[in-house]
Amino acid sequence: VDQLRIIQANEDGSEFIRVERNGGSVLVVKDNDLQPKAARSYFIESVKRNKGEFYISDINLNREYGKLEFPYKSVIRLSLPIFSSSGERYGFIIMNVNAQFLLSQMEQTLVGNQLLFVTDSEGFFVSHPDSDKSFSRDLNPMVNWASEFESPSKIGRAKIKQTAQTNSSLYTVTRAFTINGNQQTAPFFLHTALSQSEVAALINEKRISVYSVIGVVTLIFVSVLLFVHRSNSKNIEQAKVRGESVAIIAISKDAIFSVDSAGVVKSWNMAAESLFGIPSQLILNHHYSSFEQLSLLGLESVLTKGGKQSTFTTPYTDDEKEEHTLLITASTIWGEQSQFSGVAVVIRDVTDERKAKDAIER
Incomplete structure (x- = not known):
């Protein structure tokens, strides 16, 4: 005061x-x-x-x-x-x-390149970005809102065009400022403005930011799609290879079967059915030791412990009391985490080869 x-x-x-x-x-x-x-x-x-x-x-x-x-x-x-x-x-x-403190506080609320115009109830400038035009009622009555802008002052948002001398536009937000709420006429008005070029620059900046975000999201999306496609392609290829392997195993003349780490039979081909006389429907998902034909082959150490590939021969007598010599190859199956997950067993009947070898040696 x-x-x-x-x-x-x-x-x-x-x-x-x-x-x-x-x-x-x-x-x-x-x-x-x-x-x-x-x-x-x-x-x-x-x-x-x-x-x-x-x-x-x-x-x-x-x-x-x-x-x-x-x-x-x-x-x-x-x-x-x-x-x-x-x-x-x-x-x-x-x-x-x-009032200088009040005007200074108003100016401190501006952000970036915003401009502040303060006018009284008759349109004279109290504050102007050009200090020579401030307090125009007292210092230069020829300068007022009407002399500076072609558009009239109004509450709210507006795009106003400056006079022909400058030929540029401003985007403004105008608010009436009253101290006493009962006062019918606002003593002055606050016009916060930003030039059209500044608004265009902000829009371009926002647009670039949005495009950048869209670009990053698109890149991530494409990367995910490529990863999924590659994974699917790999899975399809693996399934194809697995299918071919199953087909080869199914028609192989060698008896081939596999057990998991617990000794449960998981696969059993036609040659194994023929050699041991056990249908796949009967043996699958059962422990191999439940079947006498397999328990006599001496597979316990290989099937329960895993390890390196093991090859050995063993005699075998079938249901018709015929003697056979079997060449057994047991290979460890490792899981995706390099853990022991089972054993694959290939059994070949080498009885004829053994007899031929013995005959040659004699």
Whole structure:
């Protein structure tokens, strides 16, 4: 607060008392320095106010003795009427508040290259990005909103075109600023603006950001698709190879079967059925030791422990009491995590080869 005064509601608008701030001190002005204020707009408006009704002035430059105070001092005035106990109007109390702090706070809310215009109720500039056009009512009355922009000022968002001299447009957001909610006319308006080129740059920046995100998402999506495709292709190839292997095993003349790490039979080909006389429907998913034909082959150490490939021969007598010599090859099956998961056994009847060898040796 720079000044606090009581002004009488008489013909001259005489100051009854005035207290001023001078640096860190507060001074009471002498009687012969008190001034008439009847010609000032704030006097005319203040004496119209009813009991308990505030008046808030526009922001303008302070005047003393009819002349602008220098250095320039922006002020906003708040007044409250004074009535006697009988209800007769005596005058009003009014204080001058330094508005520079308020304007500075407004400017600090700006982001990036935003511009701030502050206008009073008649369109004169209180604050302008070009400081020479600020306080235009007091310093340059020819400059106002209408002289700067082709579009009228209105509350809300708008695209306004500047005058032909600049031939550029601004995007603005306009808000009315009131201190007293009961005041019917807003004392001034805030216009936050951004040039069309800045808006275009922001849009392009956002567009690039969105495109970048879309590009990254697309790249990730394509990578996932390629991975899935490669995995599916690999699975299909493995299934094809597995199918071919199953077909080869099925028609092989050698007896081929496999057991898991627990000794349960998981595969059993036709040659194994023929050699041991055990159908696949009977032996699959049963422990190999449950069948005497297999338990006599001496496979226990290989089937239960795994390890390196093992090859050995063993005699075998079939159900018709015929003697056979079997060449057995047992190979360990390893899982995906390199764990022992079972054994594959290939059995070849080498009885004829053994007899031929014995005959040659004799």
